[in-house]
Amino acid sequence: MHPTWRHFSYIYLICLVLTCPIFFTVNDAFPNEQFRLEMESSARKMYSLSMNDPVFVYGGTLFPRPTNGNRxxxxxxxxxxxxxxxxxxxxxxxCVRSILRAIKKQTGGNISRSNRSLQVQRRFITMLILEATVPFFLIGVVVGLFTVAGLIGVRLGLFALVMSVIVVSVPAVxxxxxxxHLGGSSNKSSHRSTSKTNTVSAKNNSSFTQYPDSVSVAGANESA
Known part of the structure; x- marks a missing residue:
């Protein structure tokens, strides 16, 4: 069973619902005027910007600060x-648990499973692990570099733009x-289907070659 547009629509709707809690925290990212000036000064130092360069900053702190309205x-x-x-x-x-239960049910509860079932299981679990760890790795590296640069006073310059692009590209990755994963599964499924069709066709041709007389006799009887 391959995913359909209906399945993708359900997944997309679930993703939209999961993003709803973030909208309740958007206002905390816009600092007060006094705290904005402090952030602007830090941003100019970090990105090597002059006083003539326009700067728009937003953000906040982990702990409440009076200069930012204790947000x-x-x-x-x-x-x-x-x-x-x-x-x-x-x-x-x-999903992983449901797939493991479905595979176990199809194999009748036996410990040993077919190579195809094990291969599909490994490919799917590998895809889930990559989808879970790659965003953490990319975002973790970028956030770590930003944090270290801010602590030691390193000026990032245009390199900050590159790191921002990396964060934005996480969903695309x-x-x-x-x-x-879907393309690999589809190609393998198509290859297996083609191989099976060729095998059945070869068997039919082999049977016809071995018994040509019987086929002719059967055809003559039908004509009579």
Missing amino acids: TFALYIFVGVGVTFTASYGLALF QALLYIS
Whole structure:
């Protein structure tokens, strides 16, 4: 069974629902005027910008600060990120569990399974692991570099733009991993179907070659 547009629509709707908690934390990312000036000064130093370069900054702190109205990113971390990641990875684990149960049911509860079932199982679990770890790796590296650069005072310059592009490309990387998995599964399924058809055709031709007289006699009887 291959995914259809209906399945993709359901998955997309689930993703939209999972992003809803983030909208409740958007206002915390816009700093007050006093705190904005502090962030702007830090941004100019980090990106080597002059006073003539226009700068627009947004962000916040993990702990409340009076200069920013005692707002904090804790709500964003625990609600905007925590809820969505928990729900998405919970769904992924549920899918893996359901697939393992389905495979076990198809094999009659036996410990030994066919090579095809094991291969499909390994490919799917590998895809889920890559989709889960690649975003963490890309985002973790970028956030780590930003943090270290801010702590030690390194000026990133245009390199900050490259890191921002890496973060934005995370969903595209996940999509490419999923599409490559579907493409590999589809090609293998088509190859197996073609091989099976050729095998059946070869067997039929072999039977006709071995018993040509019987076929002729049967045809003569039908004509009579």
